[in-house]
Amino acid sequence: MDHPYFPLLILFTLAGAVVLGLLFVAQKVGPKSPNPVKAEPFESGNPPRGDARIRFSVRFYLVAMLFLIFDLEVVFLYPWAILFRQLGLFGLIEMGIFLGILLIGFVYVWKKGALEWD
Amino acid sequence: MQAYIDQLIRDGYFAGMPKEVVYAVAMVLAAFIVLSVFVAPLAGVTSWLERRVWARMQSRVGPNRVGPQGILQWLADGIKNLLKEDLIPSAADAKLFSLAPYVVFVGFLCAFVVIPFGSQLIVADLNIGILYILAVTSLVVVGILMAGWSSNNKWSLLGGMRSAAQIVSYEIPAGLSILTIVFLAGTMSMQGIIKAQGWAPWDWFLFNNPFTFAAFFLYFTAALAEGNRTPFDIPEAESELVAGYVTEYSGMRFLFFFFAEWGNLYVIGAVATTLFLGGWQVPPVTSDPILLGVLQFVVFFLKAYLWVFIAMWVRATLPRVRVDQLMALCWKYMVPLSFLCLLGTICWMLVFPKGNQIFSVAMFVLGLLIVAYFFKRVVFQIRHARPELYFKPHI
Numbered sequence A: 001m002d003h004p005y006f007p008l009l010i011l012f013t014l015a016g017a018v019v020l021g022l023l024f025v026a027q028k029v030g031p032k033s034p035n036p037v038k039a040e041p042f043e044s045g046n047p048p049r050g051d052a053r054i055r056f057s058v059r060f061y062l063v064a065m066l067f068l069i070f071d072l073e074v075v076f077l078y079p080w081a082i083l084f085r086q087l088g089l090f091g092l093i094e095m096g097i098f099l100g101i102l103l104i105g106f107v108y109v110w111k112k113g114a115l116e117w118d
Numbered sequence B: 001m002q003a004y005i006d007q008l009i010r011d012g013y014f015a016g017m018p019k020e021v022v023y024a025v026a027m028v029l030a031a032f033i034v035l036s037v038f039v040a041p042l043a044g045v046t047s048w049l050e051r052r053v054w055a056r057m058q059s060r061v062g063p064n065r066v067g068p069q070g071i072l073q074w075l076a077d078g079i080k081n082l083l084k085e086d087l088i089p090s091a092a093d094a095k096l097f098s099l100a101p102y103v104v105f106v107g108f109l110c111a112f113v114v115i116p117f118g119s120q121l122i123v124a125d126l127n128i129g130i131l132y133i134l135a136v137t138s139l140v141v142v143g144i145l146m147a148g149w150s151s152n153n154k155w156s157l158l159g160g161m162r163s164a165a166q167i168v169s170y171e172i173p174a175g176l177s178i179l180t181i182v183f184l185a186g187t188m189s190m191q192g193i194i195k196a197q198g199w200a201p202w203d204w205f206l207f208n209n210p211f212t213f214a215a216f217f218l219y220f221t222a223a224l225a226e227g228n229r230t231p232f233d234i235p236e237a238e239s240e241l242v243a244g245y246v247t248e249y250s251g252m253r254f255l256f257f258f259f260a261e262w263g264n265l266y267v268i269g270a271v272a273t274t275l276f277l278g279g280w281q282v283p284p285v286t287s288d289p290i291l292l293g294v295l296q297f298v299v300f301f302l303k304a305y306l307w308v309f310i311a312m313w314v315r316a317t318l319p320r321v322r323v324d325q326l327m328a329l330c331w332k333y334m335v336p337l338s339f340l341c342l343l344g345t346i347c348w349m350l351v352f353p354k355g356n357q358i359f360s361v362a363m364f365v366l367g368l369l370i371v372a373y374f375f376k377r378v379v380f381q382i383r384h385a386r387p388e389l390y391f392k393p394h395i
Helices: A006-029 A059-082 A084-112 B002-010 B019-057 B073-082 B094-114 B129-137 B139-150 B154-185 B190-195 B210-226 B251-276 B289-317 B323-351 B357-384
Strands: none
Touching: A006 B019, A006 B073, A006 B094, A006 B251, A059 A084, A059 B154, A059 B323, A084 B323, B019 B073, B019 B094, B019 B251, B019 B289, B073 B251, B094 B129, B094 B139, B094 B251, B129 B139, B129 B154, B129 B190, B129 B251, B139 B154, B139 B251, B154 B190, B154 B210, B154 B251, B154 B323, B190 B251, B210 B251, B210 B289, B210 B323, B210 B357, B251 B289
16 A cells, blocks of 8 residues: 555556446447448548558658667666766766767668658 | 545544555545546646637637636537447457557556645655656557557558657657756656756756756657647648548547547646746745645646647647658757757756856846747737737637
């Protein structure tokens, strides 16, 4: 009970319960008149053509990969940020090298054209 | 709250019940009250206010029928959505389709756990506070991707993919500009960050050095993009994608996505206030704990709501950007700039280990001058637009 993460658990459960409860009520009080046209995918009024799971641009995968690299890097910086004053010059040089490597990577990605979107 | 429950137990109100059960029940009740009394009306009233503010900015009236000035519009909308048919398209992946609103809603609501409304008014002061907010609001991406993929609709899929790409890209400048504050404060706890600032504007991290000043605007822009707000709302761009990832949603499920969007707006404001604007810090005017608590809450709420209002203003003013412009803005401008802010802040901390008071005051005065000049322009424009012809605030 005294655990700092206990309220979190409660709120997680409660948020789920609220959604569940309201959806349940909506299902009970809402009208029901199913018909096949209503259940079709919406395609601006036309009958749907082909599969909806179309192929999408490979750019999205590239963005996901870049995100993984850079976001992880940001997460690595957080512990250093907290201990910045204690670590002093040693930490600064150490993380300077880390940031430098990433900067080279960033320039490389940029020059390769991975940041262009067309 | 714990002390109060202990008092009740000692008075013998819950005789025969295990202490843990009483605590758990009380916690659930408190959380439920917070949800229904604070968060739900907050998101609802924000939705009404947003429509009202846009209407004003576009010389319209806006919703004004339900309740005084239309303030109960959100309740009417909620009830209307509750009474709609619960529809799942036949070709949709039913499990993922119904799970998506849960994920989005949980992701937004759980951010409220660590938002400090006052020195005592916080659900849980986690020592990883700000990192927790970054983590939990990322859940929304998962929900949006689920919604987009499971709807079996081309608009939804494109909207979901665009949204995911946009949110994850803007996560990086947001994370980096938050990092500058973690450097200055030396802690990730929300209360710790606020306590590292002072009540006077020149003690805020916003005016600490020019780099945090820039980081604030970087954070706000990135947060708007993460919340899918105009000018970055291409995932739901009405003119090209119908409604993006919510195209197939209707009734209550649809409502949850927008509940989360409007609630999230307040979370953005609250985080900006905590990190850059001194949070609940008030001048030492009173020693009465209750009065002080109320004062802190009001100060925090107003500061956070100012940014909600500015987000509305931005939405009413700026046109939508294209996908390629959006990505270029993030990766080619905001990421390098936020790195620069980070390095600049580190250098500043090395040169002035205790901060530079004179510079902070100068920054503050400069900020005031900019705001004053802006209002001078606004007044000039209003005079020349002859607002008395149409400006009646109380229609």
